[in-house]
Amino acid sequence: MEHPENDAQYTGLTVNSGVAQPPSVNPYLKKFKRKPLPSPAEMVERILKGDVTTLSRAVTLVESINPDHQTVAQEVIEKCLPYSGNSRRIGITGVPGAGKSTSIDVFGLHVLKKGGKLAVLAIDPSSERTKGSILGDKTRMEKLSIHPDAFIRPSPSAGSLGGVARKTRETIVLCEAAGFNNIFVETVGVGQSETAVHSMVDFFLLIQLAGTGDELQGIKRGIMEMADGIVINKADGDNIDRARLAQAQFRSALHLFPPTTSGWMPEVLTYSGYYELGIEEVWAMIDRYFDFVMSNGYFEHKRRQQARYWMFESIDNQLRSNFYNNPEIKVLLENLENEVLSNRLSSFIAAKNALDFYYGEKK
């Protein structure tokens, strides 16, 4: 997992920091428009040099549903893999209205002050899009979007959660190979995506608002227990007391939870994204977390388990997808589902009928 070649990038002393220019002034761009795709080996070479334009093109290939693009993408990913892993992967979630974009903008700038590079990715399956903002929208991260060392990529625009999550995970590999030593993965906090994000990041940050009523309506149960840190936004002006009260409440609630696998006790802090208050403290907590899990070996352990998880997750996804996309199965399942919903057929007989048909057909 440790690759000496990338040490410089990990410390932020990257030799490539000047290359991450906005595409409009990138000298390669015109060339690409006229010329066909570079070979996978060539793309990898450029990515390793930190060429953001090539990185973008590679991510586009990852997101493409064209099988030829997929083949190239897989080769590029495979070649980048040995150079990946040297980043802090941070998942950020929160209800719509919690101020995620503003917070990411401010947190991102804070991180970049220390040097290094930051990639902001997003998981937002299209079915959930209407519920939240268009995640990763550059215009919502005003400062980061014009920062030379930041790479903002909106969520892949379509597909199942499994598909979108897979693409985001592959994009992490590419970004890391390109020297991005900070990865933020944003998600909207209302659906299934948190589990997917949780399984690809090192630290999971939950942005909350003061108040225990309507503000929580949007967030899904179970997310609170995934968080390594809870931060309460909009702790400013008249709202400070409410934020502090919420902090105390969340703190005592967290004490009732069983311990985390890492041994880390999740912290609760307040801040103001808009007025840029308490940002340093939030980041100091995240630093403490990384020190903690680096020294107790949990960091490496979790990364390995995540890789393993994604292998099995990909297999399961594909097994399901092959089954459920079978046209005859689709018709059959619709009927069986109706029988089950009206209690005329047991769940298990219905499943057996569908499977017998599926495996019978294959013989």
Next chain:
Amino acid sequence: MEHPENDAQYTGLTVNSGVAQPPSVNPYLKKFKRKPLPSPAEMVERILKGDVTTLSRAVTLVESINPDHQTVAQEVIEKCLPYSGNSRRIGITGVPGAGKSTSIDVFGLHVLKKGGKLAVLAIDPSSERTKGSILGDKTRMEKLSIHPDAFIRPSPSAGSLGGVARKTRETIVLCEAAGFNNIFVETVGVGQSETAVHSMVDFFLLIQLAGTGDELQGIKRGIMEMADGIVINKADGDNIDRARLAQAQFRSALHLFPPTTSGWMPEVLTYSGYYELGIEEVWAMIDRYFDFVMSNGYFEHKRRQQARYWMFESIDNQLRSNFYNNPEIKVLLENLENEVLSNRLSSFIAAKNALDFYYGEKK
């Protein structure tokens, strides 16, 4: 983080190796050898009359891995299905030491005072057995075990969680057809089983102890947010103040959680199983819950969704089981897993290799 596939038990890889007793020495089956099985139609007739001996035999068939027994079991279940559903299904979980068995004994007697019948089932995949008690052990429920209207059935003794959960769900159908209008499903609260139980019961009760430290060590994160009610046991003698404090803490913690899908606000009560204090209040809460979800339509909605869930769950289980039980895939996966864990191969390429082999082989 933890993927079900990481647990060999869950994949069904060890479905046979974990069987405590080969079918030939199972005492129930010996009986069958002496007395020929009644026809499925005859069994159903007896079950519908409330014949517990036939019910027991049918459950044994459900649990059997013998394909002939399975065929009979499925026919019996299918015929019982129209007579099922008329019960309150209550899931009960808690850490080892929380006093689950004593509590179930007392709660059960309380329920039976009102008339009707009670079946106590358990989900306890064998992999987790060592961590807890042998669930559903009759000797631990002293009063219920000799009660004429109680039917106590220990957890199926072996198999994957998916398999055990399926058998328990089928057993619920049989018990309901036999007139059991109260079903308790007990689980040990430390593993994956809660999700399975949660998806087959109407009300999910979490038994806790006062104290926020070591007592919680054993319980898995996420379970608290599944509970429709949290009850704190051992609220007696010197412990009353601590139990009340815990109650207040859990109450305020629950207020921080987002609302449940049912609209029900989970309640927190204290009681003493041993001294039989507060039992009526706990049951009054459960009555309130049923009134609530019956009147807002959630009860029926949840039941239908659960049936649907189990159909898809069975399909997914079987798809996985077919794949992971393939002997060549087993060998291949072991190698691929090592490559992934040492970061030499990406999760996705590893998955693709295994799937290409699997589907290639079938052609």
